[in-house]
Amino acid sequence: MAVPSQGTVAxxxxxxxxxWNDDVRDAVNFLISPPRVKVYKTANQSIGNAGxxxxxxxxEAFDTDTMHSNVTANSRITFTTxxxxxxxxxxxxxxxxxxxxxHKIELNGTTTEGSGTDIxxxxxIAPVAATHSGANISFIQTFAANDYINAxxxxxxxxxxxxxxxxxxxxxLSANWIAS
Numbered sequence: 001m002a003v004p005s006q007g008t009v010a011x012x013x014x015x016x017x018x019x020w021n022d023d024v025r026d027a028v029n030f031l032i033s034p035p036r037v038k039v040y041k042t043a044n045q046s047i048g049n050a051g052x053x054x055x056x057x058x059x060e061a062f063d064t065d066t067m068h069s070n071v072t073a074n075s076r077i078t079f080t081t082x083x084x085x086x087x088x089x090x091x092x093x094x095x096x097x098x099x100x101x102x103h104k105i106e107l108n109g110t111t112t113e114g115s116g117t118d119i120x121x122x123x124x125i126a127p128v129a130a131t132h133s134g135a136n137i138s139f140i141q142t143f144a145a146n147d148y149i150n151a152x153x154x155x156x157x158x159x160x161x162x163x164x165x166x167x168x169x170x171x172x173l174s175a176n177w178i179a180s
Contacts, residue, residue: 076149
């Protein structure tokens, strides 16, 4: 989906159907439904102790610009339209009060942590006993067409720990176009 470009109309020019469609209709339609995607997990993902894991996403709440595939490279969001996006990463951990939980997002890497460029540096949270621990990261970033991101997590509870899935209100990753 390309961002529509606007032509210039000179004094005395007639507004033709083609001009109206190209300059008004297409721009309005783009703004009504800009590129955006929200992916989430429908099941828990077990995260091993003291090692980074790339998250996979097996469901889409919406995808208006073929930015995600549930089959091929399902860890990625790919920016098919260049622009500035609001990125939101939510994750919820199973109850466990031991250790720390780390979260990060990498640009243009593989599913191996450290293969891409950190666009959100790792940051840790300390879990709270008897409740799910969670993190919500939001940031604005400009991407070129075909850039992509992967989300990674790390924990050191002493054993494997689930990252909660089940619904889109649990662990999710979204990208919403906000500007060219």
